[in-house]
Amino acid sequence: MSNHTEIRWHGRGGQGAKTAALLLADVAFQTGKYVQGFPEYGPERMGAPITAYNRISDTVIRANSNIYDPQYVVVVDESLLETVDVTSGLKEDGAILINTERPKEEIIPHLKGYKGAVYTIDARKISMAALFILTLVLCKVIFFSGASAGGDLGEAMSFGAAVELAVAMPLSWLPLISDYTREAEKPFQATLASTLTYGVVSCWMYVIGMGAAIYTGEYDIAQIMVKAGLGIAALVILVLSTVTTTFLDAWSAGISAESLSSKLNGKWTAVVVSVVGIAGAILFPMDDITGFLYLIGSVFAPMIAVQIADFFLLKKKKEERAFDWCNLVIWLVGFVLYRILMHVDFALGNTLPDMVLTVLICLAVNAVKGKKNA
Numbered sequence: 001m002s003n004h005t006e007i008r009w010h011g012r013g014g015q016g017a018k019t020a021a022l023l024l025a026d027v028a029f030q031t032g033k034y035v036q037g038f039p040e041y042g043p044e045r046m047g048a049p050i051t052a053y054n055r056i057s058d059t060v061i062r063a064n065s066n067i068y069d070p071q072y073v074v075v076v077d078e079s080l081l082e083t084v085d086v087t088s089g090l091k092e093d094g095a096i097l098i099n100t101e102r103p104k105e106e107i108i109p110h111l112k113g114y115k116g117a118v119y120t121i122d123a124r125k126i127s128m129a130a131l132f133i134l135t136l137v138l139c140k141v142i143f144f145s146g147a148s149a150g151g152d153l154g155e156a157m158s159f160g161a162a163v164e165l166a167v168a169m170p171l172s173w174l175p176l177i178s179d180y181t182r183e184a185e186k187p188f189q190a191t192l193a194s195t196l197t198y199g200v201v202s203c204w205m206y207v208i209g210m211g212a213a214i215y216t217g218e219y220d221i222a223q224i225m226v227k228a229g230l231g232i233a234a235l236v237i238l239v240l241s242t243v244t245t246t247f248l249d250a251w252s253a254g255i256s257a258e259s260l261s262s263k264l265n266g267k268w269t270a271v272v273v274s275v276v277g278i279a280g281a282i283l284f285p286m287d288d289i290t291g292f293l294y295l296i297g298s299v300f301a302p303m304i305a306v307q308i309a310d311f312f313l314l315k316k317k318k319e320e321r322a323f324d325w326c327n328l329v330i331w332l333v334g335f336v337l338y339r340i341l342m343h344v345d346f347a348l349g350n351t352l353p354d355m356v357l358t359v360l361i362c363l364a365v366n367a368v369k370g371k372k373n374a
Helices: 017-030 078-082 104-110 123-144 159-181 187-216 221-227 232-260 266-283 290-313 325-341 351-373
Strands: 005-012 034-041 049-057 072-075 095-099 117-121
Touching: 005 017, 005 078, 017 034, 017 049, 072 078, 078 095, 078 104, 104 117, 123 187, 159 187, 159 232, 159 290, 159 351, 187 221, 232 266, 290 325, 290 351, 325 351
Parallel strands: 005 072, 072 095, 095 117
Antiparallel strands: 005 049, 034 049
16 A cells, blocks of 8 residues: 555646646655656646645655556636546545635535545635735845845846836736726726726836846846745746736737627637647747837727826717727827837827827817817
């Protein structure tokens, strides 16, 4: 009879079940245990069910098979309860841990009569709390350590260019925010809370980033965290921050697709966008995304400017047409203006002057159209 502790993980591709199994094996190994940590894949695609395994023992492990009779099972994605027999072979003196927001009483009927211990945990809330705590740790290391691991940061950019890159990202999130606040019972309060929270936290993150760069002499976030002495915590921060933001982008892509055409399925659009994003991250260099941030700014700055002029200044609250070709042309002009302004170093970046010019063009065009229709 085996004296190994055997654990089986159930998840979907991209959710971190494999990474969790490998991390657990690494931690157990550091305590002097003999370990195994390995995955088993089905179809190798994002979202496909995968299984990962751990064996942990005080003695040499000679078994090399998958684990069919585990003491413990961890289910990362509760939707697998409907399609995968997660309790298969699970010993009744063992336990199953399921990541879900639902209470245990709602989960037990889906476990095919399993009589052992059942535990549920809302890992998303825990991950958000852990991310916040680890961010505080990073702040302490950077601002209150009293030491510096600094070096040469290399060529510096102008203040205006730095402002522009800082503005580009939150500007691109404006349309996404509306995908969530539109369902709020009190839209104004929800939008205000989102704006203030995002603004304050973003400023905090920029301050941390500046301090981290000064402290370590690095601009690469992975190197910054390693030099700050965070180790595994750095990996947790990077993984959680990526997961908790990227799913919002994918969901927003689905909502946008359904807004463009009722024939498009939002869920499958989100899946396709996720796959394309992963392919892009693999195929294209990710060490310098400055050009991409400028592209984001040139797309969204004139778009937001047109929306401001249309809704707040011209008071156009309802539009029957699917497209306003005039506004599309104005947006294109604003896009070209942004690319031209990139060659001029403004103290406050390119976004503000581009938006002002685009708003003025929008107002002028509508004034001319109004005179012709009069």
